[in-house]
Amino acid sequence: GDSVTQMEGPVTLSEEAFLTINCTYTATGYPSLFWYVQYPGEGLQLLLKATKADDKGSNKGFEATYRKETTSFHLEKGSVQVSDSAVYFCALKTNAGKSTFGDGTTLTVKP
């Protein structure tokens, strides 16, 4: 079945550091890929998405590129801020309609 494996946390960085959170997937067909963010005590929000190979999703300084050859969708940001502290979820959705989520990676950014 479909699965998403993402980098285990927690990840702790200093403000302005470079961020990478790895995500790889296994799926039949050609899934759409997503990164969601969850701030403390809240639901998940879509951060960015990519619907086909080589697409780059970007939002709020975060980027991720859909790499079909490596079945990856790594999240990156060049300079993190304290306000980026949250839990980040990688997810995929196939044409069958169901979404599969990774276990989440907790990011803490210290000033």
Add this chain to the structure above:
Amino acid sequence: SQTIHQWPATLVQPVGSPLSLECTVEGTSNPNLYWYRQAAGRGLQLLFYSVGIGQISSEVPQNLSASRPQDRQFILSSKKLLLSDSGFYLCAWSNPRGPGGELFFGEGSRLTVL
């Protein structure tokens, strides 16, 4: 614009008591609806999804049930709660006609069973 609301936000219930969590979506019609559970420090587990009124698919056998009495209303219920039912419950919707496929989540309901 579309919005999703779920309530209550926080609930503390004794073992063996009933449960009802409600979720409503506004600003769209015929959405796909979902209930997820998030245990502490874990990912999301899909519990139920629905593609229309009265159509419920269960992903995990358990003592929870879901109902969709109206197009934009989704209810999660239990007749007798277990300790293991504690967690953060998230309702979500998606547009079955949209190209993106993303999910839109409610604010979450934190359930503690004592």
